[in-house]
Amino acid sequence: MKVILLQDVKSLGKKGDTVNVNDGYARNFILPKKLGVEATTKNMNDLKLQKAHEEKQAQEIYDEAVLLKAQIEKAQIKLSVKTGEGGKTFGSVSSKEIAQAAKEQIGLDIDKKKMQLPNPIKTVGTHEVPIKLHPKVTAELKVIVEEA
Known part of the structure; x- marks a missing residue:
């Protein structure tokens, strides 16, 4: 199962990474603890928009x-x-x-x-x-x- 991480998870990846994990690990650990969400097309688009927004804010801070x-x-x-x-x-x-x-x-x-x-x-x-x-x-x- 592909999962988008919402927080850093030790030995798995950093926030915003898309990782492939076992179904049981995702269902029993990552999803209930809100460490990540399933990598659906909607969630992938949301991630892209969020990254674009963060980059825009970082550029504005740099320009200031x-x-x-x-x-x-x-x-x-x-x-x-x-x-x-x-x-x-x-x-x-x-x-x-x-x-x-x-x-x-x-x-x-x-x-x-x-x-x-x-x-x-x-x-x-x-x-x-x-x-x-x-x-x-x-x-x-x-x-x-x-x-x-």
Whole structure:
């Protein structure tokens, strides 16, 4: 019996796969537990439509991320930090402060968890902060740290 899986089933397949299983296994395990449905023409068409819809949504999310990347890479953020001798800063600039400054200065609400800042910024100057907007899209935000 051919079955379309509605959930991942260990040692059988992933969600959306069409697999061939024994009739008893399908009747007694997969169908009662709603792990899958019989692969009729109607169900196959529903699966195709659902996959097309998911692909369309994923493409829309990707397109939004590309547009946001363009906005972020045009912008600059300026932060003032107290400094001592030799341009050393007292404290550091963290991703939380950068996210707050981005909201105030350019009006973009950027999640601080998406900023891939390896270490807090501890020097005066211009820094590029990578922001992961999508698995395929990473933007570079220019952050200018000045003496207060």
